[in-house]
Amino acid sequence: YILTVSMPLDCKEEPGSLTRCPSISQEKLLDRVIHHAELIYRVSEESCSLFEEMFIPLPLRLQSNQAGFACITKTLPIPSSKSEIEQISDKWLLHSVLMLVQSWIEPLVYLQTTLDRYDNAPEMLVNKTKWVSEKLVSLEQGVVALIKKMLDEGTFTTTYNEQGLFQYDTLPDMLESVMRDYTLLSCFKKDAHKMETFLKLLKCRQADKYNCA
């Protein structure tokens, strides 16, 4: 079970009070992390759609059930089926999220640079990708803080940022290159959704351990 680190005072909700807010409660922190993950997922979904509309011809568009096999994170030891998820401990839920987040930081940086190679990547797409990339870094910090608070584990940085996960060599074929980028975006969208889901599951468990799905 989760160890709750008890802190003396909780921050008062009212905005005017600049005062005595020595720490952010675990619950509040989890809410913020969830909110963060939600935003990331939403923007990643928008980015993926934008990219798809602009650059992917209809027949090549991935359906939601496809491309699972092509995702870079498929080798990560994170739960994928419902039953697995139900059995996983809170601690591993959190760590899974962290793994996912850390795995995507580099590829997203790559995506930003790769979009430059497109002739007419819409500015919105570029901005969104940049936004997501920045927020992901921020999310990592949040998850780390959460782990520290919930699990009382010490800080550790990019433990899971394995270099091997993502190799990017410029592919000579334009279409292949585009497809790879498309796959990246789709996979990220899925993983972002996973992050959000795990976190929400975690929150649910805080409230009612046995009734969450």
Place this chain on the structure above:
Amino acid sequence: MMTKVGEVLLLLLLPAFVPHTDGTRYSLPGKPTEIKCRSPEKETFTCWWKPGSDGGLPTTYALYYRKEGSDVVHECPDYHTAGKNSCFFNKNDTVIWVSYNITVVATNALGKTYSDPVDIDVVYIVKPHPPEKLEVTVMKDQGWPFLRVSWEPPRKADTRSGWITLIYELRVKLEEEESEWENHVAGQQKMFNIFSLRSGGTYLIQVRCKPDHGFWSEWSSTSYVKVPECKTSKKCLFSGKSDEVFSALVVSDFPPTTSNYEDLLVEYLEVYVPEQQELMVDEGKDHDGCLKSIGSASDSDSGRGSCDSDNLLMDKSGAAKEEQQQQNQEGDQIGTETQGPKEAWEKETMLCANEDVVSPDASSKKVKTWPSVFSPVTPYSPSPLDPHNSLEMHKQNCLSDTQFPPGSPSSDHCIKKALQSSYWEVCFNNNQPYPQTDVHQQLQAHSDRNISAINDGNVPSNLLLPTRMTEYVEVQRLNEENKVLLHPIPSGHSREKACSWVGHRDNYSKVKGVNSDNVLLLQRDVVEEESMEMAGAAESCYTSSIAINTPKPTTCSHIALPVQEERVLAVSGYVDTATMFSLDT
């Protein structure tokens, strides 16, 4: 080298001077206080502090912080960006996951003094910049002008992604000395409509925003907008200022609302018999007000304007009325240009008096009028037209809101509210303070006017109501002869219960119009829409639904009575609707 030694010597000597009687005391610096931190967009933040005394010596300040859960002390990364005595944390240094514990240290030659530490949670200190690109345009809805205000979130606030959620508030006021701001909360929307404008007035508008947990921004820069003047016989909305009820059937020179307003909104409708009939819905305030009836000379229209005009009233005393109206509109609460109540009274008198003409004349020809609901009367001057006009006795106060204390001796209240324009209230004047109970009796007793309608279902041609009392009358139906039957509202429907009226719509009919025979047509439907921009005036029930009815499509041959209700900006808690009618011939 020498200077250095000199400095050292000086420093060593300083303490010796401390207790010196030359008056200069050197001491440790005062404690820095009032540390305040703000973030404009939840991505960066700045802290400012107030230096204490410097102890007579050059003092420097430093800010140190710790992040929650860590013992590492960091120093402020940037003392310059935000100005003197400040520390700026950029994106990289700002996190929302942990709180910051901040201390400011003042140092001078004698030592250091620490401020009290302060804990900061960035999410709770967000104070955005004001909204931008405030635009105000005058638009028209069926001929009635209204203001459409729109704006954008402050540039730096990332509302698009949902990082910050902002709510907005705007405020409006007339460019006049004594007018006050009226605030409206716009929620998350970035657009807002303001109705009930004063024609020709100039309005100031500002908007500000606030995140869900955080502080209000400063007000944006002011936008000015001038509402065009209404010209006669054009569709135009005249309304008093926001806190005045609008009245309607009028045209620019429609008259009168009393100039003596208090916080009460009054509305009443008067209908005149034939030639001199005019449909009038008026508003006045307060018991002192005399709403007028315009009984002026009739024009060939008989009070019915052209299809498109709102010329309900025949205004003979055009100029006077207009003036008066102006006065009224700029009624006490807002007005500065009023000519003075006295004059208004006089004018009102004239107008009021006119009403009398109607009643006696009202012959049974056609029905015609709507009971002259309010016989506005001014106590100040006798009506030239009707010497024994009982009108003079009463001031009619029409209260449109429920706040009017029942049975208040001060008034003859005439409460009338065509809230949803789905019903008419007929108001009677009271000679004396009258508890509004036995309308029936009053009606019957009334002799001055032949408002008989009510009890016997026999509407006499002259439907003018007795000026004796104030009461509500509900229109029951049109009888075969197309006469308006008035039915007194049971005393249960006292003023205080105005709120309950809201649900009684089905009992009321909307005045549909006056046909070519000068018959008042009533229609039973109720149209209601919620006006989104309703200001929340808690006290008044009328706020609960204010509708803007789009007039039904009408042709000239068909009497259409476009009834429009204007929402009046709530002021002292009132929101009222004005009903406007225009008669088509």
